[in-house]
Amino acid sequence: MSIERTEKRLGAGLAAPALLWTGAFFVLPFAAMVWMSLGHLEGRTVVPGPDLGTYARIFTDPSLYKGIRVSLEITATVTVLSVLLAWPLAWIIATRVPARWRRLALLLAVLPFWTSYVVRSYSWALVLGEKGVIMNALTGLGILAEPVQILATRAATVIGFTHFFVMLLTLTIYSNLVQLSPNYARAAEDLGASRWQVIRLVILPLTLPGVMTGAFLTFVLCIGDYITPQILGGNNELSLPQLIMLQLGRRGDYPLASGLSVVLMVMVTLAYAACARWLKMERV
Amino acid sequence: MTFRMQTLGLAAFGGLLSTTALQAAENLNALIWCDHADAALLEPFEKAHDVRVNVKEYEGTAAGLTILEQSRPGDWDVMVIDGVDVARAAEAGFLAPLPEGAIDTSGTFREVALADAMTVDGKLYGVTEKYGYNTIAYNKAAVDPEDMKSLKSLWSGKYDGKIAIYDYYMPVLGIVGLAEGVDTADLDAAALDALRDPLMKLRAASRQVSDVVGSQTALATGEVDVLVGGGEWLTAVLNAENPDLDWTIPEEGGLVWTQSIAMVEGTEKPDLAVEFIKYILSPEGQARLATSSCYWGMPANKAAGEVLTDDQKSVLRWDEQEGYLARAQLYPVPDAETDTAMQDLWTDMLQN
């Protein structure tokens, strides 16, 4: 037996446990879910398919397909907003803050990561309420005559999400920025570019991989999250994960919950395909 | 770092082992509503019988039955279930009959005993343990209490944007029905169609549809002044903070909710299960259940009156029960088809 064949066998042997685990606890459950989505509920029992009734329902029942739209709109808003807010923050920390304070500034910028996720959303509910800190301050200072309703609207959900993802994007963009050689900027300046031109034409394009990786993570995590819209959105509109949990919790409609999850999966996959050229997932 | 992690891990593991060691020989598995999770309620029973009561919370009968379906016989010993659903669950084979004569229900308030609804083929399957009302809760500092005497005020436009709806379809659809003159007993698919329009109008007039915490927050902080579906179970715990929070049963009526305790079919510990049910229905158990940390509610057993303090009784409005019970109606008992239609209507309301 050649050395190369031994090595191949060995390599495959080492990778086997991980592959088996992923196959058994990721691929198989997903297949089970797809199969479930092809059945339907009669009374309290699941009638196995295959039939496409569940999907027909998702795309004809306004309450269900509106969930898809709501989720997409919220996720798109959050992703764009978070990139716009995080980029300057990462840039300021990477280039304006003195080197010895840099790590501290970065740590401060992501400090709330270390609270529990559930509690973080809840604390926004306390901040944004009509008697919350913000409205109290605004009406107290005379900036607003009447408190404005933010809590229990889409704005609250977007704020809660943006808070979390600004931190995430700041991290990915910052790590991208510090890897850039300052020579790029210097070369451009030597060639007569203004500071804005340097940022816009040189640095911005070079941070695209960091931005795209962060944006993709934002998209995936945001569109699949149940907690934030549930705590902050006031049930005034339901996102896809909320609809999925509603089917599970209220009536045990597994086929419909599975169908909605498959739709969610398709959207995430499309997003992945759209960003794939910038993503290096295996190297995060 | 790895060292620190190991230390932490060992500490956690040690902690876990010690709690396991402390664990009693026997376990009683209970599928419950959140008021039964209060340690003050469970601990006396655990000590007396040297058992550990494992609890799992659920909301809504459909969700509870789904959990039972996905379990194996013997997984569960007792469950808390909506009083009006006991017969349905028993007929579907989820519940075990209570041994004859084992449980004394003579102290139960007559209106909520529901003996017929809990008896199938001459066998008793559940006992009412606690009840209360889904009606209108409001902030009397911001709302004219006179207005709250009629459900029609909710649609008058006067309180637009100051209303919250409790996110549970059953009682709220019942209340909307009452406003439209439909008794809860007559709520069927046809009647439901007529409720769509008023429900959507109520939705348009309200600020949010929220769970217990969302509703409490909104009411306590003045974001809303009226809560449709609220009652003493929601305002009692906030009484100390904001005494202006009040509730009433309007002329059109309100809904009375009842929760009952039952033994789950397939239990391997029927004796212990019966002991637990007896404890919950004893005057002491009843008093602790009535004032449980999750929510308060009237104890079903009058004998709890001897244990509850006067303050607790006044928050529960012990002395006014007769009048309230006369005006309130029981929860609707929809068949499977109507139930689905109700849930679909509710989802539509949330989403539009």
Added chain:
Amino acid sequence: MRYLSWAYLAVMFGFILLPVAVLVVFSFQDGRLPVPPFNGPTTEWYAKVLGDRDLMAALGNSMLVALLSSAVALALGFLAAAGFAQTRLPGGALMRGLIIAPMTVSYLIIGLGLLQMFNWAGVRPSLMATGIGHVVINLPLCFAILSAAIGAPQKSALKAARDLGAGEAQVLLLILAPMIAPSLAAAFFLSFTFSWDEFIIAFLLTRFDVTLPVEIWSMLRSGLSPETNAVGSLVFLVSVLLVVTLELALFRKASK
């Protein structure tokens, strides 16, 4: 430009830190409502949290699930990364893709799929089931971090050790693992964090013994109370202490 930068930094720090500050302040609220006005400090809620049997049990459960699932994910990820470093495997790209795939999927989907499979197989919801789910989400992470850490120097060291007749276990444990120790630590730490804070999988796959995020969720569902603030603040303070200690330890090491 300079002032604008500082102003922006201040505003963003305000936005990022505001909810945490409010959370911590109102955990000392004297009264049941954690909203202004602040009625003066009390530590009542912290005493309540520390005396809460269920909460403390959930804390232990979270710790156990996070430690064990991270250890399994790390071991599997390490072996796989070493395997792919050996040689080009036929269908290697596909296999890598498979291991990475769970990272690009919503946790809700993974949780729901596992729930259905476990139901169908008659496996009861438990901490074990939750741990299995957490390995699924953390395995790709460990694999990615460790794969990136195994570069040319590690590969030639492996080859040399093997040529000198070292057994495979020796090669992995005595040569490779020490060479990429910082990455192993980082992967473990990240996995631990994700598992520790994961909600939806734990929510779907637990029953009596729940993890901390699930317990906090049910606290939140059952009523408004500064006790929730107190739990959140405690978790926050402990985590920050841990992070700062790590940061100082690593920073000191790096500057030596």
